[in-house]
Amino acid sequence: MERAQILHIEGLSRRFGGLTAVSDLSFEIYEKEILGLIGPNGAGKSTTFNLITGVYRPHTGKLTFAGTDITGKKPAEIGRMGLVRTFQHGSILSELTVYDNILTGAYMFVRDAGARDRRVRETAELVGVSEMLGDLARNLPHGHQRLLSIGIAFASRPRLLCLDEPLTGLNGSEIGHALAVIQRIRDGFGTTVLLVDHNMHAVMRACERIVVLNFGRKLAEGTPDEVSRNPEVIQAYLGGGIT
């Protein structure tokens, strides 16, 4: 079955000094899928993320989002087009209340004050922070801060939601909850999700398709099953000797 592409990445490269962080990378994200991006430390996951969301400019390559060329556009422009991300560290507004955090995410997309309030409450409910709307974000437990960062991004109701290591530091039940939230966002709103994380087991569980990076290049691509049986992937993760 051929599905519509929402993001098309073609020949993307980025160097930092002598180091090539991402090299000639091409892959597609299809509408309404949950795509996992994995790879060992230093494989170029974060750089790829920053290239897609306009934080870095690619040295070569082209990014097409929903049919529009977004290569070289600024993060805010890309965000307004419906491609929104979370950040690995400190992705919340720690000095603001939970309510105002989510409000920030909705600001550019809902002009009417009443509708904005409904958007904030609906989003808080969805990610599971509606009990603590009046609390300062920095006083939330770590797990809720992670959910809140998804809430800020999703308050914009993006077409493509990019989550940069949203599961770091979460315990087993919190990971289950976060994955359920991601699932609900996709199933309930038809949002496409790009998920980057170190937790292999969780990524395998949540994603329909996975792209594996190593040394800034695409190593493999396929279903979780295919990827986890790919000898090159096993070698990249576990080192040589095991096949």
Added chain:
Amino acid sequence: MHEIWGVAGLVAIALGLSLMLSDSYALKVVTWLSLNVLAAIALRFVMLVGELNIATAAFWGVGAYTAAIATVWLKLPFGVALVAGIVAPALLAVAFGFVTLRTKGPYFMLISFAFTEVLRLVYTQSDALGGNSGMIGVYPPRWLDGTYASLVVLLVGACLVGFLWLERSAFGKLMRAIENNDAVVASVGVPVLAIKIAALTIAAAAAGLGGGLFAHANRVISPGDFSFLVSVYALAYVKIGGEKHILGAVLGATFLTLLGQYVLSFGQYEHIYFGGAIVAAMLIFPEGMLGLLQRWGARLGLVRAPEPATSRGGH
């Protein structure tokens, strides 16, 4: 909303009290005090996006010179002069902010400092503006004899209520979000630079109003009135009063202005006592006078205890 009406009520009370005063020295103190409040809240407004705007003094000066030119040279009505003194620094702020607010870290503060001093030097070198001796004869209209201080209280009060309303609006929350983490704010599509420029422009307009009122209160202006020290004093008002709430700036400006009047009697040692008071205040109540009041109130069970100080670096 209650909070905004409460502050509006305080402004009304202050206005009523100022109308009852007739002693000319007292009226002068009320005028200086109100203008110091305006400088403090204009400075604080830009602090909401996380920038220390030393150019508050520069915009104050541009407002003063523009209003003075309108009154002295062009013989325009007082109201027109004040509006000109608001518009000119606001336009300047759009251009200045467009160039300088792209920087991160302390650079905006340093550039705004340099900008302030450059403008001051331009005034001293400009024969048309009276050079070092400045401009004289900036008289307010006759019909304001005896009520000029009350007009200042009214206009500063309006700015106070306006700033508080803006701070509590969705726009104000966005400003604080930018101060907190601008990358997150940009990621959800918010044009961060435009918001910062808007904040700077609004603050510059208020500072320009302050400059125009200052010029007509003083009748004489000279370049020395618009050095970076205007902003440093405003910062002291904000810090000592407590920066968490706009009323902290009012409290700080009131306390330090009255203290300033008192220490005048110490003659040449004035600045030593003044500086000493600032250092002592920061050591004894780092969250400002407002934080101190809140702590006392909490002990009596009247209000909630203040949140513990944050770990993020301040100015």
